[in-house]
Amino acid sequence: MHLSDLLFIAPPSSPLSPPWLDALLDWLHRLLGWDQRSWGQRLLIGAPLTALGLLLLPRLADLLPALGLLLARLLESASRVARLMLALLRELFWVDPARRAARHARWPGQDEGEPALGGQLLMAVVDLLLLPFDWLASLGPQRLLRPDPGCEEKQQRRRSEAAPLLPRLRWALGRHLRIDLLLSFLRLLQPRWWLPGFFWRSKVVRPDSYAPEFPIRRVLWLTHADDVREVLSRPENFEVVYGPRMRLVTQPIEPLVDPSEDPSENGNFLLGMQDTPRYWRDISTMRLAFRREDAGRCGALAERAAITAVDQALQPSLNRPVPEGSPRLRRIDLPVDLVMPVAEALVNDYFGIPVPLVCPGPDNGRDAPGPASGEVDHRHLWLEGLFNYIFYDLPGERSLEPCRRDAPRVRAALQAIIRRRRDQIKAGVAPEADDVLSRCLRLQTAGTPGMDDETLRVNLTGFLVGAMTPLINATCQVVDVLLENPRLLARAQAAARGQAAVRDRGAAGKGAATDEKEHQGQLLACVMEALRLWPGDPVIYRWTGADTVIGAGSRRCAIPRQTLVMAWNASAMFDPALLSAPWQLRTDRPPGAYMHWGHGQHSCAGAYINMAVIPAMLAPLLRQHRLQRAPGAAGQPRKDGPDGITIRHFELLVRPADNGSGSLNADSGSPDFSYEQN
Ligand code: HEM
Numbered sequence: 164m165h166l167s168d169l170l171f172i173a174p175p176s177s178p179l180s181p182p183w184l185d186a187l188l189d190w191l192h193r194l195l196g197w198d199q200r201s202w203g204q205r206l207l208i209g210a211p212l213t214a215l216g217l218l219l220l221p222r223l224a225d226l227l228p229a230l231g232l233l234l235a236r237l238l239e240s241a242s243r244v245a246r247l248m249l250a251l252l253r254e255l256f257w258v259d260p261a262r263r264a265a266r267h268a269r270w271p272g273q274d275e276g277e278p279a280l281g282g283q284l285l286m287a288v289v290d291l292l293l294l295p296f297d298w299l300a301s302l303g304p305q306r307l308l309r310p311d312p313g314c315e316e317k318q319q320r321r322r323s324e325a326a327p328l329l330p331r332l333r334w335a336l337g338r339h340l341r342i343d344l345l346l347s348f349l350r351l352l353q354p355r356w357w358l359p360g361f362f363w364r365s366k367v368v369r370p371d372s373y374a375p376e377f378p379i380r381r382v383l384w385l386t387h388a389d390d391v392r393e394v395l396s397r398p399e400n401f402e403v404v405y406g407p408r409m410r411l412v413t414q415p416i417e418p419l420v421d422p423s424e425d426p427s428e429n430g431n432f433l434l435g436m437q438d439t440p441r442y443w444r445d446i447s448t449m450r451l452a453f454r455r456e457d458a459g460r461c462g463a464l465a466e467r468a469a470i471t472a473v474d475q476a477l478q479p480s481l482n483r484p485v486p487e488g489s490p491r492l493r494r495i496d497l498p499v500d501l502v503m504p505v506a507e508a509l510v511n512d513y514f515g516i517p518v519p520l521v522c523p524g525p526d527n528g529r530d531a532p533g534p535a536s537g538e539v540d541h542r543h544l545w546l547e548g549l550f551n552y553i554f555y556d557l558p559g560e561r562s563l564e565p566c567r568r569d570a571p572r573v574r575a576a577l578q579a580i581i582r583r584r585r586d587q588i589k590a591g592v593a594p595e596a597d598d599v600l601s602r603c604l605r606l607q608t609a610g611t612p613g614m615d616d617e618t619l620r621v622n623l624t625g626f627l628v629g630a631m632t633p634l635i636n637a638t639c640q641v642v643d644v645l646l647e648n649p650r651l652l653a654r655a656q657a658a659a660r661g662q663a664a665v666r667d668r669g670a671a672g673k674g675a676a677t678d679e680k681e682h683q684g685q686l687l688a689c690v691m692e693a694l695r696l697w698p699g700d701p702v703i704y705r706w707t708g709a710d711t712v713i714g715a716g717s718r719r720c721a722i723p724r725q726t727l728v729m730a731w732n733a734s735a736m737f738d739p740a741l742l743s744a745p746w747q748l749r750t751d752r753p754p755g756a757y758m759h760w761g762h763g764q765h766s767c768a769g770a771y772i773n774m775a776v777i778p779a780m781l782a783p784l785l786r787q788h789r790l791q792r793a794p795g796a797a798g799q800p801r802k803d804g805p806d807g808i809t810i811r812h813f814e815l816l817v818r819p820a821d822n823g824s825g826s827l828n829a830d831s832g833s834p835d836f837s838y839e840q841n
Contacts, residue, residue, distance in 0.1 A: 235739035236351045242746035243347050247339040254331040259301040261325060261794075263290055303327020326795040334799050338647065342701065346386050346734040354387040355720055368557040368727060377404045377706045380725040385713075386734040388741035388758075390720075393713050394705055394730045396763035398438040401705035401728055403765060406435035408553045412570045412628075413621040432625035434765055446768070448613045449622055452602040455771050461513055462775035468508035469501060469780045476500035477787075477819045492816040494793055495784075499812065502638045503543075505780045506631060509772075515584065515598030516627060520545060520576040538572060542811075543631050544804060545569035549624075550632040551806040557704075565805065577620045577627075599626075630769055632809050637699035637759075638777050639800050639810040642784075644693035646792055646815075651689055651748050652785075658685035659785035686778040686785075688750035691757050696748075701733030703761055732758040789818035 180188075192198075195208055219226070270278065270286060278286070290297075303326065326334075349356060358367065363382040370379050385391055394401045410430040428441045433449070436442035476495040495501065510518045522538040540546065552559065552566035585604050588594045593601070600623070607614040645652040662682035665675055707726045714720050722728065735758050737745040742756035760767035767773070784790065792798030793814035803811035 232739050233351075235745070236347075239737055239739065239746045240347045240351050243339070243344055247336075247344070250335040250339055251332060254328065254335050256298065257301055257331065258294065258297045259325040262297045262300060266290075266293070301325065301328075303329075330796065343696075343733060343737070346731055347737065349384070350386045350734055350738060354385065354390065356384040356386075358382040358384065363727075369560075372557060372559050373404045373407055373706070376407055377402075378725050379706070379727045381723070382727045382729060383722060384729050384731060386731050386738075388735035388738040389717075390713055391703075391730040391732055391735040391758065392762055394728055395703060395761060395765075398764045400707060400709070400711040402437050402708055403434060404704065404706045404727070405553055406431050408559065409435035409625070412549050412553060412566060413574065413624050414570075430621055432621055433768070434625060434629070438764055442764075444613050445618070445622060448606065448611055449626070449768065451606060451611075452599045453626070453768060453772070457513065458771040458775040461509060461772050462779040464512055465505050465509060465776040466779040466782055468505040469783045472501045472504045473783045473787075477817060492789070492818050495815050495817050497639055497642060497813040497815055498635055498810055501784060502635050502780065505776070506634050509634075509776060510627065510630065513598055513772075514623075514627065514630075515596065515600030516577070516580055516623065519543065520573060521579075522572040522576050523579040540572070540576075542804065543809075544806075545573050546628050546631045547804060547806050547809050549573060549628045551808050553628065555806075555808050562806065573624060573628075574620070577623055578616070581616055581620060581623075599623075626768070629767075630772075633699045634769075634773065634776070636808075636810050637694060637773070638780060639813050640697040640699065641690050641693040641777060641781065642815070643800050643813070644696045645689070646790070648693075648696075648748055651693060651750075652790070654750060655686055655689035655693075655781070656785045656790070658682045658689065659782040662686065662782060663786055683778065685750060686782065687774055688752070690778050690781070691754075691759070691774075692748055692750055692752065694759050695736045695757060698733045698736065698759055700759070700761070702729050702731050704729045732761065784815075784817070787817045787820050789816070791816050 197205065200208070266289070267286060270282075358381070360381070363379075364370065367382060368379060372379060385394060409432045413430045413432060428436060428439070433442060433446055436445070473495070477493050507518050510516050518540075519542075520540045522540075548562065548565040548569045552562035556562040581600070581604075584600050585607075588601065588604060595601075603614055603619050603623075607616075607619065645655055659682075662679055665679045665682065668675070705728045707722055707724050707728065709724045711722050711724075712719055713722060735741055736756070739745055741758075742752055760770035760773070793816050797812070797814040798816075800810045800813040802808060
């Protein structure tokens with residue numbers, strides 16, 4: 164049967180139709196029992212089928228890509244399940260290498276150097292024979308029999324041993340059974356989800372969470388990239404809800420200087436403001452202080468601080484437990500030893516805000532009781548508490564009290580810092596210092612609107628709170644993902660080492676600069692891709708003040724007023740509509756494939772700083788010979804502290820490179836802008 168037979172337009176055996184179409188029609192012919200049917204019956208079946216075909220023909224251009232996307236989404240979900248299975252199998256059949264290493268260390272004649280070939284062969288045979296026993300021991304049954312020592316010294320020793328199977332399975336599950344897996348299936352099945360009332364009312368967000376300004380009647384989850392982008396790029400319909408909480412945190416200490424200012428925006432920060440002239444004024448003036456061209460300088464600053472931090476952490480003299488069987492490996496607690504010091508250096512030297520914050524004395528604001536004088540926020544818990552209240556804790560109940568306690572401390576500390584710095588400038592202390600605070604004070608002197616002490620304090624609070632916690636978490640998350648994906652780790656290490664090699668060669672001129680930029684770009688690409696697997700900020704939420712619609716013209720969805728719209732940027736970054744082969748780890752993706760920093764009006768004001776600082780802070784660590792997790796729970800990123808939202812411990816084993824941690828060429832760093840703060 165030929166196409167021509169069906170369409171009755173050409174004699175049988177016409178060579179008009181391609182062979183595959185003929186085969187398809189033959190199959191249809193048999194399926195419909197064409198030979199047994201009369202002409203009338205043929206017409207009755209054939210005509211609607213042909214009409215359907217003709218109707219679908221113009222839609223083919225839409226249908227084929229939609230089918231392609233569906234297939235890609237299916238593959239993405241399947242690859243997640245496959246990775247989960249592989250991870251579980253890997254844990255199940257994992258054999259602790261320390262057992263073999265300890266056996267080799269006890270082997271007779273080890274002290275006399277490398278054993279002869281015969282000895283090595285014998286060792287290999289013994290290893291093979293003992294493999295089942297090593298495996299059984301690696302499952303950790305001895306832990307079940309051994310009572311918990313409950314004493315610190317033994318606890319310390321236990322931390323350096325490999326964990327038994329159950330916790331390892333739990334960590335593997337924790338790494339794969341995250342919200343991403345659920346989002347992957349939601350994306351595939353139904354990209355828009357209305358959360359059932361009982362769920363969001365009790366668990367996610369109460370209707371009065373942001374009341375009275377933002378009453379919430381329902382919650383909508385969006386998982387497709389085009390929906391997420393649309394919501395974030397329509398601030399007139401999808402409003403930010405952070406304003407009331409921002410104001411509680413930053414509430415004014417002093418009355419507004421300019422009486423013409425809108426009092427409703429008093430104490431509000433950028434991320435709490437709608438698409439108003441006040442927003443655009445404040446973001447413009449803050450961008451005069453936080454400049455995009457500072458990215459290189461921030462990167463150099465971060466790298467310098469990281470080199471010092473890594474060198475100190477890897478000092479053999481430090482009294483750290485050295486893992487058994489690997490005397491040359493050193494232990495480093497990533498957030499404590501590297502990330503926190505670098506973040507502090509950035510805030511001290513670039514922001515011009517000395518941290519840890521010190522509360523100068525009783526607050527003259529409304530909160531009671533006032534903070535005690537001289538309190539120091541050594542672990543940045545005040546900032547974490549405010550971040551938790553404004554951005555993390557949707558119901559806002561748990562975090563409200565800590566926020567009420569800590570906000571006055573932060574307010575008083577920042578107010579004192581601003582005043583002190585202004586006094587210093589007046590007294591001629593580093594008047595030309597090029598940090599953000601000094602720039603802002605110079606703008607204030609020049610009479611720039613929005614640079615009065617109050618507005619400046621509010622804006623600096625927002626920048627400080629928005630910078631510290633996410634920067635610490637994102638950096639630790641990048642390392643966790645790199646360790647989980649050895650090929651990506653190898654690429655990042657190669658880029659970091661390549662960058663150092665170009666500097667060490669000391670080559671001058673355009674070629675060397677281009678080479679270094681290329682390595683820098685590669686390292687950044689690895690960081691961006693790693694963050695895609697575990698984003699710093701996986702969901703961004705907005706609120707509708709009036710009924711509206713998204714996807715008009717394609718997949719339309721009406722959104723009633725008072726809906727909390729949760730735009731999952733973590734999901735959008737796995738949507739094949741936004742980037743090709745999302746299940747692959749690739750370092751050649753265009754910048755538009757990522758939504759780590761949000762999108763549209765409120766996209767992250769620190770994006771360029773982050774993209775310079777995170778790779779630069781990790782480069783000295785990545786240049787070391789070896790990098791691996793510490794065994795046991797210590798090697799897993801752990802959120803700690805009263806709010807439990809900052810990764811505070813994550814121990815790694817590092818074998819230091821012979822030439823130290825990779826030095827920064829003296830000429831390549833930008834000048835040090837820091838000055839004496841006190
Ligand atoms: C890696 C760490 C960071 C991540 C993942 C991150 C992520 C984000 C995201 C997703 C938004 C948009 C929120 C929304 O639309 O609701 C945002 C906004 C913002 N971020 Fe970041 N951020 C990070 C670090 C920083 C740093 C270091 C700074 C300061 C230098 C900063 C300053 C800001 C500010 C000021 C906004 C609000 C911008 C506006 O409203 O116009 N962030 N950030």
